[in-house]
Amino acid sequence: MPHMQPVTFTPIGVIHSPYKEKFGIPRQPSLVPAARITLELVPPFDHPDAVRGLEAFSHVWISFVFHQTAARGWTPLVRPPRLGGNAKVGVFASRSTHRPNPLGLSLVELLGVDTSNGVRLLLGGADLLDGTPVLDIKPYIPFVEARPEAQGGFVDGPPPALAVSWSEQASADLAAATDAPADFAELIVQVLAQDPRPAYQDDPERIYGVRLYCYDVRFKVAGQSAQVLEICR
């Protein structure tokens, strides 16, 4: 088969994101609307013409590389967190990052197109790691791609959200974090509400840390409640 050779792609852009590591990133986009993420096109793709008319679309597809986990390779079976980390499904029946080709696909809200100096897209609700190489941007076509009647297998709705409370220390840390964006508290609440713990870990005394911007947000989870303990620089 003549066309089955490997194919090489060049990143057209890079993601700037508060998510500095995989832990804490929502398992689906749109679960954390407060995450404001920027996609910056890189030369020679950063011409304003390349995004002309894009602002007429409310949602776009981002095709990207799972760069942080690409070196780990793949296995035919994976354990999706949505199944409690216990049951196995085929890698192609999952959105796992450990795929034969480490190719990611996210539907994100297009909040703005800035062509004043190069090209920057402001994205809402994205689940993208800082530094992610982007391969393509495509407009979302609702009349073709919105299929509410589709059967979603084992992924049949958003996971139940945790209630999030703040310790006194965490509230004080937040007040002192004057260089964080205005919606930092909202981002923390949304990230913790979607329960970033690994599947099947349920130790109410265990302290986790999630990196958002330049901060380490420490928290614990008991039952259906998360508490922010402290926010360390």
Added chain:
Amino acid sequence: MPHMQPVTFTPIGVIHSPYKEKFGIPRQPSLVPAARITLELVPPFDHPDAVRGLEAFSHVWISFVFHQTAARGWTPLVRPPRLGGNAKVGVFASRSTHRPNPLGLSLVELLGVDTSNGVRLLLGGADLLDGTPVLDIKPYIPFVEARPEAQGGFVDGPPPALAVSWSEQASADLAAATDAPADFAELIVQVLAQDPRPAYQDDPERIYGVRLYCYDVRFKVAGQSAQVLEICR
């Protein structure tokens, strides 16, 4: 930026399709439900485990390479057929095949999973060329990816369908095409109904040919009506 190097992907499978050339392929998937297309996984990706559980999903994403047009390169501006081939939009505001990375994305119906001898997926409504190299398969997650409220820019609905009639010659040719699939007539009608002519060609005497399976289907279009003229082997 350390991760911005080119990235190389290996095809995991290949498409078997009645569409033998780009002309005639619907401009969006799902417009031609009669197109029965098979995705065959290739070694070492053809293990039944890799698709375990996939049958619980009614729709899947296929990421693929626009292999036939990849060598043509890209330009920042393209002329989408939906705008009459006249107006220009940015390549990232279109689903044009002439992209910086020739990466295609199609939402298709998953009609069957056959693991009796390797792995074959039966796909419905796909807009994929015969021989297309496939890079990834992902399940469609309706609660995240079905956004009927999204703004679809200039692509706000299916194009108006042409009425399709048959000449006596075409009907005779169809009756003689005993090695074609049972739904060949349905496929021809659906392919012609979505008006495969290049934008801005409107010559009622011009005869077009579209290759489906091993046949050349000759037709012409006047107003909102297409007529099948003959079906040549």
